[in-house]
Amino acid sequence: MDWYLDTRRGFRTLHFPDLKVPGTGHGFTSRQGPGESSGEAFAFLNMGLRTGEDPELVKKNHRLFLEGVGLQGYPLVTGEQVHGSLVVEAGPGRGFRVIPGADGLVTDRQGLVLNLFAADCALLFLVDRQARAVGLAHAGWRGAVAGIGPRAVQLLQEKYGIRPGDLLAGISPCIGPCCFQVREDVVRALKEQGLPREGLLTPSPAGDSWLLDLQALNRLQLSRAGVPAEGIFxxxxxxxxxxxxxxxxxxxxxxxxxxxxxxxxxxxxx
Ligand SMILES: [Zn+2]
Structure with missing residues (x-):
């Protein structure tokens, strides 16, 4: 079992069982939960503060969820998420903080919650097998091609001495090759980074575009960075x-x- 959906106090959340290293925690929310969001676009648990929905209401969703999973009162750090490949170390602080320009975060501080947001892009979870540090990265096609996964792996090694072989990785739900139609610019970007077409791109049924497997792209990048294939879920x-x-x-x-x-x-x- 690579992943499962869990319901805790009404919040349906995805987890990777192999990433449940003692001393660590993680999860990926779904829209299903007792949140305050309504309407077709946002119901029921919108967690994004820059989505057009009232940010106060979204903050309430954050509070409800964090209480639901027992993380109320923990300091939270997020990145601005600019579809770049900057990964930074999240230092000490209180409340909810946003690190400008960052799409990836790492920390070895206990009790500091790294969090990022997505709706089609993949989020990459990195957990040290000995619970010395964790990382989180936002990897849409731009970030994935630019190597945000490998950069997060590298920073965990530089800052905390964690070897890539000691890491477990989880790739969140993202837009699948069934639906992710892309054009020549993406095909070119992959080629420029020395990434293969095989296993990542297939011609669309109409033949005028391509279908990208974003999950496979992230998996390839993580394994190239040294994360063991059997440790990627x-x-x-x-x-x-x-x-x-x-x-x-x-x-x-x-x-x-x-x-x-x-x-x-x-x-x-x-
Ligand atoms: Zn699909």
């Missing part, structure tokens, strides 16, 4: 196909909510 759910579970930027024409991914090291003595 992916959620085989397409965000565009599964309207019941997920928001999808493509499917909903840009007006949609966001899921939240989070990962943390537990507080000492918790």
């Amino acid at each position: 992916a959620a085989s759910l397409c965000t565009a196909c599964r309207q019941d579970l997920f928001y999808s930027y493509r499917r909903d024409g840009g007006i949609t909510g966001r899921m939240m991914g989070y990962v943390y090291l537990e507080r000492e003595g918790r």
Whole structure:
């Protein structure tokens, strides 16, 4: 079992069982939960603050969810998420903080919750097998091609001495090759980075475009960075196909909510 959906106090959340290293926690929200969001675009648990929905209401969703999973009062750090490949170390602080320009975060601080948002892009979860540090990265096609996964792996090694072989990785639900139509610019970008077409791109049925396998792209990048293939787990759910579970930027024409991914090291003595 690579992944499973869990319901805790009404919140349906995805987890990777192999990433449940003692002393760590993680999850990926779905739209299903007792949130305050309503209407076709946002119901029920929109976690994105820049989606067009009232941010106060979204903050309430954050509070409800964090209480639901027992993380109330934890400091949270997120990245601005600019579809780049900047990964930074999240330092100490309180409340909810946004790191400008960052699409990836790493930390070895206990009790600090890393969180990022997505609706079609993949989120990459990185957990050290010995619970010394964790990382989280936002990997749409731009970030994935630019190597945000490998950069997060590299930063975990530089800052905390964690070898890529010691890491477990989870790839969140993202838009699948069934739905992710791309054009020549993406094909060119892959080629420029020395990434193969095989296994990543297939011609669309109409023959005028391509279908990209974003999950396979992220898996390839992580394994090239040294994460063992048997330590990489992916959620085989397409965000565009599964309207019941997920928001999808493509499917909903840009007006949609966001899921939240989070990962943390537990507080000492918790
Ligand atoms: Zn699909």
